Amino acid sequence: MNIYRTSPKQSRERAAREAAEWLQVMRDGPSAAERAAFATWVAASQLHLNELLMAQVVERELAVSGALQALDLDEVLARAASSDNVVALYDVPAPGAASAEEARAGARAPAARRPRRRLRWLAAAAVVVCAGLLGRQLLLAPPTQEYASAIGEERRIALDDGSVVLLAPASQVVVEFSAGARDIQLRRGEATFDVAHDTARPFRVHAGSNTVQAVGTRFTVNRLPSGTLVAVSEGRVKVMAAREGWLERLWEPEGEVVGAAGGPVESLGKPAALSAGEQARIPQGRQSLVRMPLEKPVETPQGARRLSFRNDTLADIVAEFNRYNQRQIVVGDERALQQRYSGVFNADDTESFLQFLECCSALRVVREDGRVRVAPASYGRQ
Template identity: 40%
Template sequence: MTIEGDVDTRRKEAADWFARLNQRTVTTADVRGFSDWRRDPENARAFSRVEAMWEAAGTLAKNPDMANLTRDAAAAAKPARKPKLATGRLIPIGVVGALTLALGAGGVLWMSQQPTRYATAVGEQRTIQLEDGSRIILDTGSEVAVRFTGGRRSVTLNNGQAMFDVEGDPARPFIVAAGDTRVTAIGTRFDVRRSGTGARVILVEGRVDVRREAAADGRWALSPGQEVTTSALRPTIATANVPASTSWTSGRLTFENTPIAEAVAEVNRYSREPIELRDSRISSVQVSGVFNAGDIDGFVAALSDLYALQATRAEDGRIVLSGPA
């Protein structure tokens, strides 16, 4: 038997055992037979792959390609008993057959083309080390989808903010998509934050090219210390306060002559119990200071002391800042 044939046989056997062991009734003979079959390390690995595929099925089922594959396999399969998973869901054996097909060369290729997603909850930050040595720092309430191929490294910033520290590789440009904006880099460090339909891009070091897909004149080449917000009415390159704008990566929020309303909105990104400013007289007043991200109490105390505000807790958990009675 060829190596390819041996692998195919193990794959089919693994899918068959997976179906048997998830039926409503599993016989003692089945358990013993599976134990004997699984003693072979190659068989054990094949079975683990089938289990991993099924664990991923909840997500894959939403993908049109996998849905079509599963539907075709189920339609072609002969009527069979319906195994029951530990979760209580019933699946046709034909679906297991579809998973087996997906483990083949074409399925492995299809799986490798799917992006890997990383996300943070409100108030959480996360550092992701990518396979090429590049690094992503995800800010609060953010999500990225990463897909690497032989000729391209692609990341989609679905929402939120991220700092990218990119390893140089001229043969594989590193491209970040954020709304209608594309940021292309080879080896560099830059910050991207979703803004409307586009993004704000700040270059820390190196060089990046920024492009807005829908605009004929929407191309900018940034140098270190520069930024551009592509969603602005007339986007232009401006000088960035890099230390202040990127201080979030070390857990701090830095405000320099920032309108209080904007500062409140920024602080709220890190809390599930937001601040509500009910004193319009100070909303446009500029404030400067450094606060720990997520330190709502410290920020509220500072504003209360400076502007004689009263802080009360609403029933839904919001902190309401209002002027003196």
């Protein structure tokens, strides 16, 4: 009787291949049977989960960089195989050929989905290529520039391509321009983008798991506790939700997203277009948006800034006020943070808003040195 043992290396290679297959299966709208089989596969081994998470990270990073879009991967793999500077992580089969290991693993993933395993990111993960083979563009990220504004400070930033960024107070962006794209990460706060026209390089603003892309337009992106708000004043933008995070959501209840302003809920399963005069709220952690008409700005004396709220959560309202005022508002109760209010206030006049809460809500306001605490009145005074 022959006993065949699998080495740790072979186990990792097999788990990596299966993770690649399952990653695509779960992306493509799995059936109930596939979801159950996937859950069984993940639960069978810690190694399975590790390889799945690693595959997801690799896919996300390559998708963001866009470095592989213009490459012929068959040529890349052929060149890699003939190079002394390449270390194979596992045997890469010839096009159309299946390894013995794949044949044995055939039952572990749906056969109809198996041809999709030749994904761009999987081919990249199959080999480690030196800088001399693929060039510096694959291994070296383009230079970045970081800009931030202090509480109460607004900044105007002129970018190298002629675009202009207007940073709201207490906001931060990271700018990364390359030969093929203009990417900006909105780390926190709010920014308005006046985009210079350049069809060869898309202009993309990344806010958490959401991306807003435009060519020659003017729009605002605002990151709030409840989600992301996108407002278009000129031109058109395309709003996309990243496909990351699907693994964590597999066991979450679907739930219905209810628009705070009563607007219809639209899926972000595919990109959504917003035109001038429209805005959209993308709830935190959801692949959907609520489309609304863009409100006309309230006329104010020169230099003044108004904050307009319509059925917004206290969490969002507090976040907005705290960007403009050194005296910060602190709310420690989660239920209080989810209460909704409407009104128009001067951005630098938190006292009017606090008086409104004292008058027209069940919340208690405690003014302290340097900050203000807001809590349910039932908590009693401390």
